[in-house]
Amino acid sequence: MCTSLYKVDKNEAWDGGGSKSLAGSLVSSLHRLKDVDNKDGGFFVFGDISVKVQGSFRLHFSLFDLQKDACEVQYLGSITSDPFKAVLLPKDFKGMDESTYLSRAFSDQGVRLRLRKEPRAMM
Structure with missing residues (x-):
């Protein structure tokens, strides 16, 4: 799965800055993980994605099937x-929020994520 930045009011890509508007890993393979109820599921994890421009946006996720034997890529949906x-x-950034239970569960299963384990009040 890959992601791109979309306009908030139209179903089209935001073109004000090209690839410099998003940072981090913009693609993710399917991870088979257990959710918060300990049930198996398939998840696409974008653990370090960030938007580098001010404004209101949406993220657009596109799913592809990579068929290695045929050297083909098939679009599945978005x-x-x-x-x-x-x-x-920078003056308004108060630091990372405490990580969610789901984020911690994924990290415990081997997904590389930056976690904040203590609430901000303790720091």
Whole structure:
């Protein structure tokens, strides 16, 4: 699965800066992991993705099947996230939020994620 930045009001890619608008791993393979209820599931994990421009956006995720034997790629479908506001000024950034139970569960299963284990109040 790969992701790209989309306009908040239209179903089209945001073109104000090209590939310099997103940072981190923009592709993810399928991970077979257990969820918070200890049930097996398939997850695409984008653990370090960030938006480098200010504004409101959506993320567009496209799923492809890579067929190694035939050296082909087949498009399977896509979905677009809900809108979100991106980029805080450095003076407004209060630090990472405490990691979710799901993030910690994925990390315990071997997925590489940056975690914050203590609540901010303790620091």
